[in-house]
Structure formats: C-alpha cells, structure tokens
Amino acid sequence: MAKEDLTLVRLLRLGDSGKDIVAVKRMLSRAGVGFPQPVRVNGKFNDGFGQRLDAAIRRFQKKNKLEVDGIVGYMTFKALVKQADAFDSKLLGSFAIERIGDWGIIGRKSAFAGLDMGVDFLGAGPIPMFADGKIVRIVRSGSGWPGIGGLIVVQCDKGPMARFPIYTAEDIKIPASHKVGKRLAKGDLLAEATGTKQAPGIELGWAGPGPAFHGTLYQARHSSPYSSNPRVTAEGTDFWKTLSAWMAKGA
Numbered sequence: 001m002a003k004e005d006l007t008l009v010r011l012l013r014l015g016d017s018g019k020d021i022v023a024v025k026r027m028l029s030r031a032g033v034g035f036p037q038p039v040r041v042n043g044k045f046n047d048g049f050g051q052r053l054d055a056a057i058r059r060f061q062k063k064n065k066l067e068v069d070g071i072v073g074y075m076t077f078k079a080l081v082k083q084a085d086a087f088d089s090k091l092l093g094s095f096a097i098e099r100i101g102d103w104g105i106i107g108r109k110s111a112f113a114g115l116d117m118g119v120d121f122l123g124a125g126p127i128p129m130f131a132d133g134k135i136v137r138i139v140r141s142g143s144g145w146p147g148i149g150g151l152i153v154v155q156c157d158k159g160p161m162a163r164f165p166i167y168t169a170e171d172i173k174i175p176a177s178h179k180v181g182k183r184l185a186k187g188d189l190l191a192e193a194t195g196t197k198q199a200p201g202i203e204l205g206w207a208g209p210g211p212a213f214h215g216t217l218y219q220a221r222h223s224s225p226y227s228s229n230p231r232v233t234a235e236g237t238d239f240w241k242t243l244s245a246w247m248a249k250g251a
Helices: 019-028 051-063 074-083 086-100 217-221 234-249
Strands: 112-115 119-121 124-128 133-139 150-156 166-170 189-194 202-206
Touching: 019 051, 019 074, 019 086, 051 074, 112 234, 119 234, 150 189, 202 217, 202 234, 217 234
Parallel strands: none
Antiparallel strands: 112 119, 119 202, 124 189, 133 150, 150 166, 166 202
C-alpha cells in the first residue's frame, strides 16, 4: 500500500493501545526525536500509548511546527507517515480494514450533524464503500464544496444504495490510487474525513445523474439553486433513511 493511501482510523492519545500505535512508534523512531526503535518481547511489540510516546509525539509536533498536544491526529499523522516502511504500512492497513467494518465515521452517532441536500458528519475517520461498485467522478480539491473541496462519486452495482450515484465531499482525503473507473468492494476505503475543520465536516448524499455526475440529486430535480441557508430536503432525508437501513441490515 502506498504511503499516500495509508489512513488514520482514529485519534491516538495517552492510554490507547493497538497495532496502529506500534506503527506510530516505529515511524517515530526514524523521525529524529529520540524515540527508540520498538523491539519484540516474547514475540510481541508493546502496543500501548504511554508517557514516553506522549512526550516524543510532542517533540515531533514541535519540530514540525504542529499543534503540540500529544495527540496523533490528521496533521501529525500526515507528517509522520513519511517515515513508514512496508511493515508499518501492513500494520496500518490491516488495522484500518478491521475498523472500517463498523462503517467508520458514518457509523458513529456522535458524528451525525444534520440533513440538507445530503447528510453532514463531523470529525475525522474512514469512510467505507457502501456496496460493491465503481468510482465515476473524482475532484481532489477545489470542487466548489467547502473546506479542502474534495469530491468522489461512486455508483453501486445493485441494491438500495444503487438507486442513484452517491457523492462524498468537503474535508476529505481521497486515496492516491483511486481513479475514475476503479472498482471498490463494500468496506474498501472510499475516502477519509480529515477533521481539519476547514469546513464544518463532510457531506454524503445522492449525486446528480450521469454521464457528468455533477452536483446533487436535489439540484438535478429542482430548477431553483440551493441557497447557502441550510435546510432539510426530501433528497437528503431519503438518502439518510436508505443508508441507515442499509447499515442496520448489516448488508
């Protein structure tokens, strides 16, 4: 897996544990902040986030002119992942696959932020593919959506999530290997909500029809443009009901 495709599935902080923390420790040991290379004891790495790691993360953040809080968030991970090797990539990739199975950020009740043309979510985390399908449109930045302005549109093959193409937009990082026409299986990493707060969050919903897949289903159906004053739409409500039922079914 390319370094650009590695994702931070959760925020890491003092007291956490997991194989993603082992990867962070290994990367940090190459970052010139005085953190030792982890070694196996009785065949296992220490996967805990302790005080020594917290202090080293703070040194790394200071060195890289990042917010010094001891938490491995999106910006810290982005700077640190440059140090990843093949073993770190394997650790991070397998951990992401394990966690994305729970629907990532869109499965967190605390992340739900309301309805308008689609569904809004707050925070950082992975966004998995809804069902088997393919990518039909990508704009990595400057799409017209707020924040980073990333946009990815997918068309699922069959089932309720295939009724219309689906957009994911705003503060998202799209894996470097994604391109129009690429097929994704249900649960594959579609994009990552960065949590950078350049926009309030991210938005998902029914996209405009092909072949252009521009805009949203709401905009395609209504002659009057959607104003900057957010309001609930029938299209946004329908998407949320469809997605919620799909997730609850465990399809």
